[in-house]
Amino acid sequence: MDWTIPDDIQSFVASLDAFIEAEITPLEAEHPQFFDHRREWARTDWERDGYPRKEWLELLHEMRRRSDAAGFFRYPLPAALSGQDGSNLAMAVIREHLVARGSGLHFPHTDEHSVVANLPVALVLHAYGTSEQQERWIEPLITGAAEIAFGLTEPGHGSDATFLETTARRDGDDWIINGAKRFNSLVDQAEVDLVFARTGGRDGKAEGITAFLVRTDAPGFSVPFNHWCFNMPSDHPEVHLDDVRVPAEAVVGEVGRGLDCAQLFIHENRIRQAASSLGAAQYCIDRSVEYAQERVVFGKPLRDHQGIQWQLVELQTDADFLRNTLHKTAAMMDAEGKTAVTDKVAMVNMRANQLACRAADRAMQIHGGMGYTRAYQFEHLYRHHRRYRITEGTDEVQLRRIASRLFDFGRRPTTTG
Known part of the structure; x- marks a missing residue:
């Protein structure tokens, strides 16, 4: 069967790229200290216990304002919140695409900031909040006026x-x-x-x-x-x-049912984390292939050494297999609901986060001494995506969730003796 990304998603991604080039990249260029080798130092208020610097937060807010004004930021939100009901498949494609561009103001790898919203708390309030809670908090959350x-x-x-x-x-x-x-x-x-x-x-x-x-x-x-x-x-x-x-x-929500809110938050994030990590892995692979084409060692291009070829071939093979499963899982979530394929979400989350770390590590190694510096993004990507192997459920929790479905835990009687 010939499967391609639906035309409407491809069209949205193309429009998003045009918007980034026209509005976000120039804004990023005006503040180079936040994106070059100084990025961690410039973004951090070291005198205020390591919290984000005020100037950095103001820049993120301006990025959000421009994206919202252009009609991109609310894309995944429900129509009731002025969104476009973006599907899980669409968000998987978009998140991977944004991160595969590399870290930048469009997706700066600082929490979940992005030109396309990821606001699970707003969805929690939309699903479980009282009318008063919704009126007070949801719109300010979306605009960034409140957190x-x-x-x-x-x-x-x-x-x-x-x-x-x-x-x-x-x-x-x-x-x-x-x-x-x-x-x-x-x-x-x-x-x-x-x-x-x-x-x-x-x-x-x-x-x-x-x-x-x-x-x-x-x-x-x-x-x-x-x-x-x-x-x-x-x-x-x-x-x-x-x-x-x-x-x-x-x-x-209901007294005694608070974990319903937490589960909505986590299910919303896991598939998107997976897509982001896949994008980070692809970025590292692509930059390493480019470098191997150009770098000459021992009298011949780095690409001609099988030791380098095979490392990148293994990574690209894993990325392609993961992409297919990720898209299938996201489409199943759209058709059957988020919890229906919770084991598949756990699979792609675990494997994608691990792949991002492996790809960033290999990219550093292939680029040699310069790969270890902050002139390149590999160390930055590694540090951010290493966090994903803990947040929203550790690797071990993902394995446990997969095992629960595989062995039917919770639905078969417990035996003793």
Whole structure:
């Protein structure tokens, strides 16, 4: 069967490229310190615990404003949010394409900033928020006028989210929250934090966990420090909640069903992370092939050495196999729903993130000493995509999810003896 990317997606990508060249690349050129070998230093406020520098955030906001005005930024969002209902397949193609261009203002590898939106918290509020929450937060989230942090991970619990130690108890019409969060992304920029706390049920069970919108300036909400990470700048602070009082209307979704919100967030991100990592891998492969064509070693082009050829052939073979499975999985998500192919999403997420790291490592090696410098993007791509092997579920969690479907865990009776 002859399969090609649908015409409407190809047309959108072509229009997006034209917009980037006309509006975003010139804007990037006006601020070279954020994109050349100085990028990490220039983007990071080293005197303010490693958070993003104000000037960098302002540039990202201008990129978003231009993309939104041109009609590209909201593409994947529902029509109810002024989006174009972009499909999972379309977003897989777009994300890979953007990153395969290399890191730049169009996709700077700083959190999830991009000329095409990735706003899972807005989708969470659209699906589970009250009308008041939706009216207050969704449009400001889209325009960048507001941020909402995401507080799920804890000092003692990362992938095992059903074992949360943060608790919330009723006090009249209010809730009192106590606990701690780790890598609580975007707290430095956010007015509110989407905090997950156990309000009932048993450890190890999803039921009984509730999601709350907690103001970051609330009494008892504190940020003792910010984690400096492999990829800087970092907005992944530690958060303490000591008798933080929130009203009943702060609950997002149903009491005791907060992990529904978290699952929507994660399922939205995993397939897009995979596409981004595939794009990063392809960028590293393409640049390495170009270099091997030009570089002469021991009297002949680098491309003529089988040791170099085969490394790149192996990487390109893996990339092509992954691309086919990624597109098929994204199309199945569109047809059957996000959770119907959760094992396939785990497969492409794990393999794509691993491939990005391998390709960046090989690119550094093939480019020699210069490949190790920040004159090239390979180290930057490696540091960012190495994070993806932990966030939204570690490699091991992806394997566990695949095994759950493969061995039918949860649907067959447990045996003993």
